[in-house]
Amino acid sequence: MIAQARITSDTTATVHLADETVEVTGGDLPEIRDRVKQVFISAARSGEDPVDVVIVEPDVHHHLRVEPTGRISGREADERPPYGPAIDDPLIAPPSAGLPEEHLPTDDTADLSSIDAESLSAPGSGPTTGEHAAIVDGTTGELPSVRSHRAGRRRAAAMPPSNAAGDDESSAASARSGPSAQSVPSADSAVSAASAPSASSASSASSAPSAPSASSASSASSASSASSAPAVATAPVPSPAASTQKRPLAPRSATPADSRPTLQDLQSSTAKPETVKATRGLPGFITRVTRGAISPRPNARERRETERLERIRRPLDGPRNIAVVNLKGGAHKTTASLMIAATLGVTRGGNVLAWDNNETRGTLGWRGVPTDHHRTAVDLLGDIDRLRAPHASNADLDPYVRPQGEMRFDILASDEDPGSAASIDDQAFGELNDALSRFYRIKVIDTGNNVRASNWLAAVKNADQLVIVSTVREDTFNAAAWMIDELRATGLSEQVDHAVTILSHSSKGKFDPTLRSRLLAHFGAHTRAVAEVPYEQQFVDGSHLEWSRIAPATKEAWLDATSVIIDGL
Structure with a gap:
């Protein structure tokens, strides 16, 4: 069966789900449609699976698929019955619909x-x-008139x-x-917003x-x-x-005098359902052989890959920082920063910066594709006023960053002069961060090993997503665990709770299952997600990153890890 929303008037609707019925009210038809969609998105997120729905309006039915990510796409109509009344039953508004508010x-x-x-x-x-x-x-800003009543549930009120x-x-x-x-109902459900x-x-x-x-x-x-x-x-x-x-409250805001449909209403009612054709496996082969005359749906693996790419490519509200941290050298921070930036660059099409924020001499610039200059963050800081100018453009960054070709991201290296006494402190980090945010949508920040360095703390505090990286060696995962304790002790528990842990396999040998389960349990108790990435031979020789040489299994694992990271942005 499929979920159903019945828009019974310009200000009322009823949503029928598997285990509950939700009455929705709003000030006008666009508001009603938006709140109905929010109910479906909450249901999809609660079940962690896509929800097939039908929205019934006078003279039109919308057959949609709602993803847990919030994406809504068209689908072909099928014969499955809906929850609640039959689709063709008359649309009957609740008894209170249309009455003046003072009479309700x-x-x-x-x-x-x-x-x-x-x-x-x-x-x-x-x-x-x-x-x-x-x-x-x-x-609270929650929806004021979406109310849920679950089957068999009664709320007591003393008389x-x-x-x-x-x-x-x-x-x-x-x-x-x-x-x-x-x-x-649960606080993370949109339908409990009025509670x-x-x-x-x-x-x-x-x-x-x-x-x-x-x-x-x-x-x-x-x-x-x-x-x-x-x-x-x-x-x-x-x-x-x-x-x-079960009667909904009347809308608290007056209905606009002109309730005629808008362009958005016309577009939503005339949009054709999106037909997704298979491109891989046997279904994809059939599609190609028949030149689309027969186009089976993608198999489960292709659907999963498509959903993962859509998560990574989702639009962001503004510039975002991803800070990659561990207090131990050799914990794969630099390779993790490169792979996150490369994965984002390849899938999102660019506008990504990998920034070496090491308080000493970092190696991020060495591991990238070489360029014809050796300028670093220190040089950029000296010319920061050029980037602050109203007419500044990406071309002004070219003398300081190192483009990475087909991977579509840039590198800003740390100071590489062994005789230099220059360093980046928290104030300098802030100036660079503000200037670079004008030109890059996502910055992946590789950090040093000193938890008390001011630029290290500045990177963590300004991170929209913390990524804790560790190998499965005892020295690096102990350093990661100590760092978590230190962050919590210094008032940064919220950053840790929202963090993602990446366990990087450091050898070809099998991962001890007992140690693996203990690491997953420990870091899973502190951070919102734990991802694992396999051993990669190219990372061992210390040469610059070449995307074409990365093993397919490694790319797949980093796609999974990056999609989880983007979920936090």
Whole structure:
């Protein structure tokens, strides 16, 4: 079966998933479509698999595939039934759709004091009521009107006493009896975005369920402050049965006067489903032989490779830094920096810099393709004002960086003069970083071995993604483990938690399975991902990197590692 979204009006929709139904409301049709897509993306990420969906609108059906990465592409329609109603069933808006907001029995205007709690309770059980719609915390930026109700799940809300003395008193009692710790779906699901109460809105907080358990302390304080809020104007609920219906809140923002479709609406409704043809294996052979007349879908391996390349090629919001670290020499930091930069350059088409930020004499410049100059970061720092000028261009960088040909990245070497006393400190690093960010989308920064060097710390603090590299030798993985402890002790735990560990095999021999499992467990407990790359003969002789000589298995492993790294950007 496939997931289904039914857009029932310009301001309402219902999403039917395998294990839940989500009511969505918004200010206009584009907003509704965007929120529906966010629900599907959250479902794909939660299941870690693509989700095939159909979006049903009047006179048009959109058959789509939603990837965990957030990519949405067209697909061919098939015979699988959808969750929820049949696709061709009439689109029926929720009962509240189209009503003026002042006429809706929303959470902040409903008075439950006239309902007898005992009449709604089963014998021997406590009071049970219908579900209260959640009020969002306006400071979180979450979707304010996406609400999930899972099958078989009921959220309890204490009923006010039926013998209230007066309007004000009964309202106050209702506020004091509001729930203070309720269970809601996971915080990483987009459909739970409306579950946190607003601390600044005392009148509505009294009836809103609290935030997830991770923020229960703040939820409790919000509930206690809400209990002393003044009573608000109330309207009676029509019947107990009505209170149990899954009814979305009306949109809080007024619908624009002109709700006619836009260019984006036209393009989305007329877009043809994308046909993906196989290019490899037997399916690819059939496609080539028949010249596309018969075009089977790509096999699992080709789909995986395509998805991996799309992850690496995804657009970034701005320049990003990747810092490659280990405090031990010989830990493969330089080769890792080269391979990450080369993989990014080949797959993304350039705009990548490998920067040797070693506080002493680094070797990144030696390991790259030779050029006709020997200028380094120190020389570039001396002419930094040229790069700061408004008319500066990439051509102004040519005298200082070393292009790497078919690998489509540049190298900025560290000082190579053994008699030089020049060095790069944290201030100089900042000046270089700001200037280079104008010209490179991604900078891969090779670091030195001194955790207390100011330029080393500056590189780590300015990293959008930390990459901890280690071989499977005892001295290098112990150095990596010590560095992690040191970073946490100096207040950089967040960088470590977000880091990726790369274990580089340093010999052709088999990796001791016991040691391997211990390393995976240790670094997996500290960093968000651990990747392994195989032994590569070309790295041993110390010559400059030649992409054509790299073994296919090594390229595959670095593609996997780089896609995980890019996920963090």
